[in-house]
Amino acid sequence: MATKTMLPGEAEQLPMRYGGEPITPDEALGVSRRIARVQIAQGRTKVKVLDELPPADAPLVPWACRLPPRLLAFVRAKADMEGVTVTDVVTQALTAYANSAPGATVHYKAPRRSS
Structure with missing residues (x-):
């Protein structure tokens, strides 16, 4: 064996x-x-x-974490303004984190605003 x-x-x-x-x-x-x-x-x-x-492309799974309630309120409001879900935001952030080098600081760029 x-x-x-x-x-x-x-x-x-x-x-x-x-x-x-x-x-x-x-x-x-x-x-x-x-x-x-x-x-x-x-x-x-x-x-x-x-x-x-x-x-x-596996189906999403429920996952829980703790966040400061004030931060969550701001995240929900910004996601609402941008027409995305908090799940979209968390997925994007965690994807960037997972794809970066260990120990690296992950930086995010704000989307360009059209004039």
Whole structure:
């Protein structure tokens, strides 16, 4: 029986590589597996250990985070003004973060206003 090789991040936290390459698919899957196993060990019953990363066009999943209520009010108002959803804003911000080098500061450019 062949032993399954652990992916980077599956057994322990990934080592930091300041300014290195963005996270790889194997690293993302490995960390996802490790976090799922911890959650299962803590009694979470609806968690799955992934065999592979979901496709880029997979359906959205609910996810919760905590934000200062004042910030959320400003984000909702700006998203409303721009005709986008808060999900669009969060997805864009997290995509930029995930695609940047580890340790990098992510910068956003405001869209150009037409005159």
